Amino acid sequence: MVRRLTIAILVAGATTVLVAPSAEARSRTFRAKPSGITCVAQQVGEPTATLRCDLPFLGRRAVFLRQQGKAQIKAVPRLLHPPHPATLGRGHDARYGAFTCTSLRTGVTCRAGNGHGFTVGRSFQLTY
Numbered sequence: 001m002v003r004r005l006t007i008a009i010l011v012a013g014a015t016t017v018l019v020a021p022s023a024e025a026r027s028r029t030f031r032a033k034p035s036g037i038t039c040v041a042q043q044v045g046e047p048t049a050t051l052r053c054d055l056p057f058l059g060r061r062a063v064f065l066r067q068q069g070k071a072q073i074k075a076v077p078r079l080l081h082p083p084h085p086a087t088l089g090r091g092h093d094a095r096y097g098a099f100t101c102t103s104l105r106t107g108v109t110c111r112a113g114n115g116h117g118f119t120v121g122r123s124f125q126l127t128y
Contacts, residue, residue, distance in 0.1 A: 026044050033089050035107045039054070049067050072127060
């Protein structure tokens, strides 16, 4: 159950509604094109933020990157299937809180502000 806080403020006769961040606002999902790798950045804007990118071509495995430490490839119980992920087109990059990701023809590269990151695709998986 997601709880939202709504505050109404009357300013000069106009009503402004402010909505506090919900769980969805702290999570950003995208699919890198053309590789089809699906990623989710969780707890965006918080010190415990984590980026997960599923690697279905390796079975049930995903690469994880936190704001601190080296990226790691781990087994996962199931792959992500978000309903409407944003698209990160080839050659484009986007920032998701502390993470910056770039879609490549052959995969995706993501980095954290600490210099660690990963480049993954069907034929290679590099974590640093």
